[in-house]
Amino acid sequence: MVTVLDRTNGLPRARHPEKARREDTLKLAKPDWIRVKAPGSPVWRETNEIVRANKLVTVCEEAGCPNIGECWSKKHATFMILGDTCTRACAFCNVRTGMPEAVDAGEPERVADAVAKLGLHHVVITSVDRDDLADGGAKHFADVIGAIRRASPQTTIEILTPDFLRKDGALETVVAAKPDVFNHNLECVPSLYLTVRPGARYFHSLRLLQRVKELDPEIFTKSGIMVGLGEERNEVLQLMDDLRSADVDFLTIGQYLQPTKKHHAVMRFVTPDEFRSYETMAYAKSFLMVSASPLTRSSHHAGEDFARLKAARAARRPAAVAAE
Template identity: 45%
Template structure:
């Protein structure tokens, strides 16, 4: 085998990345509530390895604004293309599903909609308002695109009152251009910093990165410091797994001990809550991080 062939072959999945698939009554009820209301979830569209665990607990991350993304990032399995219109009834249907799932904490995310002037911020705001009105006491977390760094779009979302604002940096600075389509490290940090400075600071700000894309430990530590310096206090660190052979290859699988080491380092920097592990994703057991 040539050196070139070795370089592009995806890494073999280690045992610690494998987990049994188990479903129960709550899984089926969550699945049915989402499908009955014609909703998409990042759990399915992004092929999250934790969806069975989360759905068994009656929780899910709802994906609004359709399931066609205007950016073709090399790490993401969500379909790329030209979205068709805007579903103005979506906020109501999300509220229906959230009520039927009897959720206490919901994560609302979306595809990137660069075709919309506000990037979909108005639908985000309407959805937040609808689920809070339908389920009093519900806490809402949002995971948004970068809105091209526009403060007016960001504030439209924040004005609706989510308890957590999340936008993922995804990877270290050097790898941004090769991994993220249309996004930049600086713009992501800018939108996160604006969120951290919004209002009275009661909205928690969160971001996440993936490991295994070819970053060095030094670059990871620099990234963590940059994130902290921009006001973010909630952090997730997980393993990148290539969705298909056509996506960016998984360069290596980071060991569980290394994830613990990065978590310890993040706490030393000053983060309030850190979830770091091979199967951690940005919305994994999101309600637990609120207790920090």
């Protein structure tokens, strides 16, 4: 046990080691490399107005993304469908938890309208977990993809989905809608799942990503994790191997930032050099694309990354044909 002075009477009192460690990490100051500029440019305000006019929810706001100023100033926004209330309570996430409202049947058309008004070449669509729905919201994902295809045929579509745990046929419904990129984040190494992502199952998420490739090999698959949650380096490297075994194309690694004192503490701030090392190792393990930096997030620079992802696949395919 850790001994500290009781503020009420000055006498020693015991503090549980784990609680002491978490309390101490709350005192960690953000290093210079994690700081960003506050939003507020004219284009940011225009993006904000379009989001509000279409009564849409964005993960940029709900999750408190540090890149919102940069992305919205480029008219890049990640739309969060199926409401703003999640049926799970992950220890890292700032999205509201509770019983969600009924699915909004008009949402797909409003999302498509916003995509058209923003002139997006690439759009990212994500959602809360909807364990209350028989299909986990899979049909709604497909409806949104279809609406965007009709309104903006040239726009490429990236989806960031929940795990559809115990929802038979849900994944097949989403894949049949043919998104260009299917992203599902592992979020953290498996040893942290019980504390960080208790409602999910690590190997189910891996199998989900693998199954996408089995259903449609042309769809790019993508997954991401946060670091600074208490993981060990060797655990991150093993996770990379697991993702490659599932034939995942694109890996993102970013610094975890604690939304509130009620959430999982930041155990440490990973240095830019460590992120560069992770990126080097991931490329050595044959990912097509890797984005690893303190401010990397799943949808950050998604449009530019999609173009690079296609180029990387095209460059690798001739070599594969020659090897045959």
